[in-house]
Amino acid sequence: MKVSELSAESGVSVATIKFYLREGLLHAGLQTAANQADYDGGHVRRLRLIRALIDVGELPIAAVRATLTAVDDESTSLHDAFGAVMHGLDTVPPDDTAPDIAAARREVDAWLRRRRWKIEPDAPAPHALATAVAILRQFDFPVTLADFDEAAASAERSAEFEVAYARGMADRAAAVETMLIGTVVFERALAEIRRLALEAVSARTERRHGSGPRRPV
Amino acid sequence: MKVSELSAESGVSVATIKFYLREGLLHAGLQTAANQADYDGGHVRRLRLIRALIDVGELPIAAVRATLTAVDDESTSLHDAFGAVMHGLDTVPPDDTAPDIAAARREVDAWLRRRRWKIEPDAPAPHALATAVAILRQFDFPVTLADFDEAAASAERSAEFEVAYARGMADRAAAVETMLIGTVVFERALAEIRRLALEAVSARTERRHGSGPRRPV
Structure with a gap:
């Protein structure tokens, strides 16, 4: 098909297609x-x-390029490609030696061992999770890693499905693409569901309490 | 305390503090x-x-400002402030009339009614969720809203805790801040846990299958 047909088929403008080609x-x-x-x-x-x-996924262009490079590199195993794709989604952690983050990181590592989740030493996700835990505590949320056990069990079941589904694809590129899309888009869907739940619960609670400056006197 | 002490206490540089003040x-x-x-x-x-x-949260400065304005506006009820804060996190949806997104949006709305989740008509999350569902289908994921029922039930339980915790705060600003932190940071923590689960499951599957170009012959 011609570039104009590609634009109609994909919904992406010709100018943007030319930008992506460049x-x-x-x-x-x-x-x-x-x-x-x-x-x-x-x-x-x-x-x-x-x-x-x-x-x-709200990825910047540079991260999109890095991620697509991992998709296209036929020389790596599927697992290494999955890893490269997922590690590319996280921004590189700053050299963060704050004592509360370091303490949370040790808890994250112990929790991963307890779950028997084998994670590459250079994966950015454990550091990002430790940072999140440390920040929640700075704001006095009484949070421990055990509070995430239910979410982790659910994520593991979902991952079993997603990985099997991606590995079942006819060719390698489709498998890595599927893994990438699954990661980015399911993540977004679950975040939106959390926001919807918060709004729904807040609305319900507001009706129950009926408090706040707007209450008619 | 002086600005230099504020910098030491918060870990934010004096130059950055002055930028935030400006x-x-x-x-x-x-x-x-x-x-x-x-x-x-x-x-x-x-x-x-x-x-x-x-x-x-990886929010741009403009979104941080909009969100903090909602935190500081004492004239709104707690629920309206929670809503403003959460709606401010989502980028405004494009005027998207693609038929697959519109179809997914109708499913999202029916699903929200079924769950009795009361969501403001201008909330961006239902559109964002519909877009995610439409994209998953474009990539042949056989996904329906019912697939998110377990995640939604879990999000609702977590929201009950978070909303009660925020409402229990001594003052209004602390309550809205707590809700905001909870939303942004728990969301990030859960996304990281999903990435960790995907990596762990992929590693386990790789050992089982042992396939891929890197396998020694």
Whole structure:
């Protein structure tokens, strides 16, 4: 298909498609004339992937490029590609030696061992989780890692499904893409569900308490 | 305390503190001399809040300002302030009329009614959830809203705790701040736990399958 058809099919403007081609996020089409190229279903799929990472995952262009490089690198095993994709989603942790974060990090590591979750030493997620726990405590939330056990068990069941689903894909690129989309988009969906639950519970509580400056006297 | 002491206490550099003062994110200290002001525990707490929103919530400065305005506006009820804070976290949805998103949106609305979750008509989360569902389907994930029932029940239990905890705070500003921190930081913690679960399950599956180009022959 022509670039105008690719634009209609994907819902991405021609100008944006050309930007992604220049930035190396989208592979070039098959050159059919001096100023014309032919695009296929693979381009439509890649455009959808890029839009999902930017619009839903809110990744900056540089992170999208790094993540897509991991998708396209055929020399790594599926697991290493999954890891590269997931590690690329987290911003690199600052060299944070605050004592409360270091203490939370030791608790996170013990919790991961207890769960028998094998995590690469350079994965950014344990540090990010420790930082979150330390911040909750700074704001006096009485939180321990055990409070996340239920969420972890549920995440593990969901991960079993997602990993099996991705590994069942016909080819390697589709498997890594599926893992990436699953991670970014399920994460977003679950965050939105939490926000909806908070709003619903707050509304219910407001009716019960009926307090606050707006209450008619 | 002096600005240098505020910096030491909060871990935020003096230059950054001055930037937040200029940007109106941090309220001015009590002027004690022409070029000196006195800061207190409220400033430390506000700096921690700003850093959590930026570092953990990854909010841009404009969104931090909008969210803090909702925290500081004493004229709204607690529930309205919670709503303003949570709606401020989501980017405003584009005027998206794609038929697959519109279809998913109708499913989201029916699901919310079924759960008896009362959500404001202008809340961005239902649209964001519908978009996530539509994208998962574009990538052939066979997902329905019922798949999120378990996550929703768990989010509701967690929200009951968080809302009660925030409402139990001594004053209104602390309640809204606590709700904001809880939303942003728990969300991040749960996302990191999902990434950890995916990595752990992928590692376990890799050992079982032992497939991939790196397998020694």
